[in-house]
Amino acid sequence: MSFVFYILATLTLAGALAAVMLKNTVHCALALTVAFAGLALLFLNLDAQFAGFAQILVYIGAVAILVVFAILLTKGSETPKDGVFSRTWLAGLAIAAAVFAVLGWAVLNSAWALPHETAVPEVTVKQIGDALVGRYVLPLEIVAVLLTAAMIGAVIVAMHEKERTK
Amino acid sequence: MSPLAGFLIVAALLFSIGLAGALTRRNAILVLIGIELMLNAANLNLIAFWRYGPHPEALTGMMFAIFSIAVAAAEAAVGLGLVIQIHRHAHTTDIDAMNRMKG
Amino acid sequence: MLGEGILKGLAETAKNFFGSYVSSERMTTVEYPEQRIAPYEAARVFPFLVFDGKDWEAGMRCVACQICEKECPPKCILIEKSKDKKPDALGKPQFYPTRFDIDISVCMSCQICVEVCPFEAIKMDTEFELSTTDRFGGLLLDRKELAKSNEYYHGIHPAEAAGVDARLAQEKAKANVKSKAAAEVTATRAAVASAIKGAEVPARPAPEGV
């Protein structure tokens, strides 16, 4: 396995761990961005150029800022008085460890049967465009409608209700 | 261990870290961060299988990942909208305190 | 409303930009230390004390009446009256300030001291390059530094200075006339007095021999 993969993997996992473990919520959000960047580089390492740039554009460009805005709007940057982890944190950790054990076991046992074509797939943006409007035109339209609905929904949910607060 | 297995292990680890975050943290936004991580882990799996899969020219894995990125962004927007609304109403983002259904 | 306002603005600034290369009198600023803009007649910075003639101490018009000290809003003038008197321009013995300090770091150039001064002794200067290295002593001007000749006054505010001189000359003339009249009155009174004295002297002996 290439050396680059190890670096990127450690970068992403370190970012993810920091995003979950840190006390200061804004630091968590910034660590999350590091995880997103690591993932984008992993996508590029897998020669999925379009997905890698889309990931950077969507996640680092928008979702990270969204999370940070939410933290500030809910005054989340002050550390809560009664501890950062919920009371039942041990159970949560156990469940997560169990899930990882199952997944790890599944991956290791089926390692021999996994496909491993090493040919680098030559993907041009034109192919992706044709696929999007060709074979995947229905999901494209559905995602478009979904995004519009989500946008309007988020605005209405987070809007100040004038009448109730009177 | 084939490179694909390596990617799968990293994706599984990322998924469990996200799950741990979602289950153990007290702040609602950190739960959303955990969910984002889990979604990203799924994307990583999709692209890994597409890259090392039998015929990558079908672009199925990558398309799936791109659509999932779009959906995850929409989900994050609505989720955070809800969190902000709950905070404005109940003045807290602590999940343990959100146990009353009263409007 | 369709952005033609923006275009007009852009055209205006473009005219300025290219105009400045074409005609240099559009330039409103000058290269300060080398070139200077001629000072305006009504410009004022900090006050100074006017004196007539050559000797600044003898010719100083200020009579230490301290009206300006009382009227000064930021209280930046300090006057100490002299014990003895010295004759002023009209020859009338007047007090003079042994100490007349103005703190120009406090003075706000409001010109109230000039307006209230009955003796045209304090006027506004146009000298503005007064920066010093030390903050306190350097900005406290004493009597000697404040005193400037009437010619200097004519130099910076010609019209105003001419008006002041005319008024002073008129007062002097009126004073002369009054003093002449007073002199005549004293002379006649002296003459009458002497006449009475002359009359009394013979009168006192006269009653014996009237």
Next chain:
Amino acid sequence: MSTTLFTVTADQFFVLLQHWVVSFLPGSWQPVAATVVSSAAIVLLFPILFALTTVFERKGLARIQNRLGPNRVGPFGILQPMADGIKSLTKEDIVPTTADAAVHFLAPVLLVVAVFMGFAVLPMGRNMVLVDMDAGLLFYFAMGASTELSVFMAGWSSRNKYSLLGAMRAVAQMISYEVPLLLSAVTVVMITGSLSLTKIVAAQDQYSYGLPHWYIFTPWGFAAFVLYAISTTAETNRSPFDLPEGESELVAGYHTEYSGFKFALFFLAEYVAMFSISGLGTTLFLGGWSAPFAFLSWVPSWIWFFSKLMMSIFVFIWLRGTLPRLRQDQLMNFAWKFVLPLCLLNLLVAALWRFMGDGWLRWVVCSAILVLAYVGMGLIGMRSKRLGPRSYRYAE
């Protein structure tokens, strides 16, 4: 196209220079060395251009305001950036004690890196592009999107009410103007059919009876260019949209608590962002490195790219000298209620343009739609704003 030896070498001068420099290294290292040499050239060239632009900006603004501008340091003030550089280097670098030191330090570094990454895909001359990516435009916007985060980090980490307010305003403005920026670029992609910037410039590099096929000369291209220009001035927090660092209200916005070299880094990042986004503008709409007229194509291609770049920089300065600053709500309304709808309509018009086939009809139809929409939006949008000569209630 006179292809005498002289013009070709002049045109490919930098490419040949790069090959010559790289030829000293052993074979296996050559590709890596080539990229290193070109990126070193970019990283050196644009700070120098930044230094020159600060002088042009101050002198240009001065000339607009009928004064001379800096002319003390060096002939005509050319060495002024040297003086500013030394000043910013020697100034003490104060970090507020309550500031979050790591994030405070990281913000300018991340910003400068993100801003410089954009140049990798810009074609600065005939086959003078650092990385000829198939999804070049997408890469460019991905890098552009990551600058907002560093702006926020700067604002939040300096623990100062004004800088946080400035950062929130800057991020809100950059996000709401990023959508029209992308949409106006998408129209060009629709017509060219490719995301790669070299193909976009190649599509514009033809001439019909002397006039170039630049996209700005088509109705949808002109509209997209105007919307692109508006979005770029907003994206780089410049001229009428420089509310986040509005000196009058917010001291200096998100870089209030920065001093010394870190402040100079923010300054550098803002100007280099201006270069890279106007470089993209020239590539998308003004034909990148193609000559304005057929008979002028003997001039080396990179001269055209940089002259168009400096022309756009001059327009930035010109706008800054002319327009007053917009309020935050005006700015946001303008973005979401005027620029975005026009961008969406422009997408429609570009599609119409593409499938209506050649001929004068599509010129008339497209420009008619755009002009009608512009006038309609302008009149309807402005009707409720009671614009017109000001009426003074008290002072006459």
